[in-house]
Amino acid sequence: MAEPEIRAISQQSLDEIFALLDDANIVVHNVEGQISRWSRGCERLYGWTAEDVIGRNVHEVLQSEFPQPLDEVMASLRQNGTWKGEITQRHRDGRVIYVVSRWVAVHDGGPDDLIVLTKSTDVSSLRYAQDDLAIRQSHLLSILDTVPEAMVVINEAGTIVSFSKAAEKLFGYESTKICGRNVRLLMPPPHRDRHDRYIRRYLATGERHIIGFGRVVTGLRKDGSTFPMELAIGEAVANGSHIFTGFVRDLTSRHRMEEELRQAQKMEAVGQLTGGIAHDFNNLLTVIVGNLEMIERDLTDERLLSLVRDAQGAADDGAKLTGQLLAFGRRQALHARPANIGELVTSFADLLRRAIGEAIQLDTSVSESALMATVDATQLQNALLNLALNARHAMPRGGRLNIDISRVYLDADYARMYPQVRLGHYILISVSDTGTGMSEEARLRAFEPFFTTKEAGVGTGLGLSMVYGFARQSGGHVQLYSELGHGTTVRLFLPAIDACRLDGNEGSSAAVVPGPPGRERILVVEDDARVRKVVVARLEAEGYVVIQAANGADALAAISAHPEIRLLFTDIVMPGGMFGDELARAARMFRPDLRVLFTSGYAEPRLAGRELAEGSLLKKPYTAQELIRRIRRLLDNLD
Structure with a gap:
């Protein structure tokens, strides 16, 4: 390849160029870098006067840093006659200056007198702006990669231009493979088919349906599955073009939590209802079972006895059914x-x-x-x-x-x-x-x-x-x-609890044989008149002397009037403002030796917020044998 012809220039021509372009940033130096001319523009740009730098090496004065070794720059200059590149230099006060420099090689007198005419343009502001933009872009990318909510940016044609890491994870697409495609890809029908029409109508009329408001919509993943999501859209206008940024929050977990909470609340309400029904039903069964037992005592006709026993079996099944209802309503008595x-x-x-x-x-x-x-x-x-x-x-x-x-x-x-x-x-x-x-x-x-x-x-x-x-x-x-x-x-x-050695004898006890029927005096407190009547009849049939009361106030009056009362048999939940446990505590204030047996159709005192510190509990419905056995145990100090 033939070398380009390097033009010659006279000193007079150089003087004319400098006179004309003195305000520009022009330097003339030889191939070794020795400065021969220095314009006023260079004085303003670098802070050095011509007197300061004439005769010195330009690369040393300005601490120039080239994009390639200086030898390669000079070789390119000799080969092509020109060279252009970005150079980092220093002001006299030490600050960095970025310039785009164009070098032209000319002859000054003879072919061996090669000089370099350099014109530089200060691009420091642009370079600083680019660096600041790069920092901001890096910061933004860092946010996009770490923000927990998915972010999707589209242009006014509906094309995806940015897709965050969270969006990749949520929708299943890689950013590099979905950017450039229409955002319709993330929508199930029918919104997919209408989306571009929505954008065109908004751009034409300014009519907003979701931009700036947000709403709950359905998203479509790469695998074809859909999910509920909260979508908020913001808008920006740059150079006359619209950019839309969508922030997406996956609502799958929230919807599941809300559904679980609704289900728990429904089950709690149903549990309270079934527990209350079971309580009332147990009172009815107590009356039925008690009356059947008393009828059975006086019957000798086998046909009638068979009918009574069938009825007793049905009552037992009813008791099992209420037991299951109480279990659902968390009202059963647990022996944990x-x-x-x-x-x-x-x-x-x-x-x-x-x-x-x-x-x-x-x-x-x-x-x-x-x-x-x-x-x-x-x-x-x-x-x-x-x-x-x-x-x-x-x-x-x-x-x-x-x-x-x-x-x-x-x-x-x-x-x-x-x-x-x-x-x-x-x-x-x-x-x-x-x-x-x-x-x-x-x-x-x-x-x-x-x-x-x-x-x-x-x-x-x-x-x-x-x-x-x-x-x-x-x-x-x-x-x-x-x-x-x-x-x-x-x-x-x-x-779970901490591991511990179980006591093999825990819960085991010798069988207790009830004592003979007694003549003790018992106070029965029950607000249901039918239940109270059956209980009294059972106890009197066994020889006990029974005093009745329908509420806590009447019961306290009876205890005060009859100091010979040995045992209090009371329902837990009663009208009148005094529960069975409160009655027992009040009675023991002046009768510490009084025995107490509680009963409840709920089979679980905690239903009414009651904690039975003392006293035994007999669940309704109960048989006459169970009632007599429990009373006898208490009176004989076996419980």
Whole structure:
């Protein structure tokens, strides 16, 4: 390649150029960098006067930093006759100056007298602005990568120009693959088909439907699934073009929490209702059972006796039914003690195998040895039996039932999902079957009393309700997972306690034989006249002297008038402003030796906020034998 011809220039021409362009930033130096001319523009730009720099090396004076080695710059200049590049230099006071410099090589007199004519343009402000923009852009990208809410930026054509990390995670698209595509991709029909029309109408009319307001809409993920989201849109105008920024918050967890809270509130309301119904029904059963017992005593006709016994059996079934209602309403009386849950469940295994039949395989797994919780063993057994029977119904052709016991910790995230749950360690009993599963509608209603997916006449619909009430009353939690065709899993959480050695004799006691019928005086306090009448008749039939009262005030008056009263038999919840426990405390202020037996149709004093510090509890309905036995034990100081 032929070298370019380097033009010659006279000193007079240089003088004319400098005279004409003295206000520009022009320097003349030789190939070694020795300065021969220095314009007034350079004096203003660099702070050096011509007298200061003439004869000195320009690169040393200005501390020039080139984008490539200086030798390569000079070689390019000799080869091409010109060179252009950005150079970093220093002002006289030390501050950095960025210039775009153009060098032209000319001959001064002869071909060997090469000089360099340099014209520089100060671009420091632009460079600082670019650096500031880069910092701001880096800051913005950092925010976009860390902000928990997804952010999507589109232009007025609906094309995505920015897609945050949170948006990538939420929608399932990579930013590099979705930027440049229309935002309709993130919307399910029918909004997908209408979106561009919305934007065009807004740009034409300024009519706002969502911009600046926000609303709850449905988003579409890459995998085709949809989810509820809160969308807030902001608008900016730059160079006459509109930019729209959408902030997206996934509402899936919030909706699930709200649904769980509504379900918990509904179950609480239904529990209160069923508990109250069971209480009143127990009072009716007490009257029915008592009268049937008294009729039975006087009958000799076997046909009539058979009818009475049938009625008594029906009354017993009614009592069991109210017991299940009380369990759902968390009103049953629990006899909870520390127990090893793994050992308890293992000991139930034979019973469960008999209940589910040979066509279903039962597998029990215990993760560790010391899985301790405070629990009513009988109620736990009933709960597992109910779950096993439900599983059997879901596997008519056989299958597998797995019971897994382990220790888990329910953290704050879990508690936010299920507002009724407390943080802490729990013993988890997971009961899973391979049955037909439930529909979503059935799953949501599964714990409601009397709801059942079984055919008419099969089951009462109270099995899962009892499990729910038992778990909640035990301080725990229950969950149900099910899909049609994929089986069902019920997870029962019981609050864990520190491992301790169980006393093998705890709860065992010698059988107590009631003493002979007595002649002691007993005060019966009951607001239901029919129940009171039956109780009095039973006690008088056994030879006791009975005094009656319908409320707490009358009872206190009777105790004051009859110091010979040995035992107080009182309902807990009564009208008149005085509950049974308050009556007992007031009576013992002047009769410390008075024996007390409480009764309640709720079977759980905590329903009315009552804590029975002293006294025994007899659940309604009760038989005459149970009543007499409990009274005799108290009078004989056996309780």
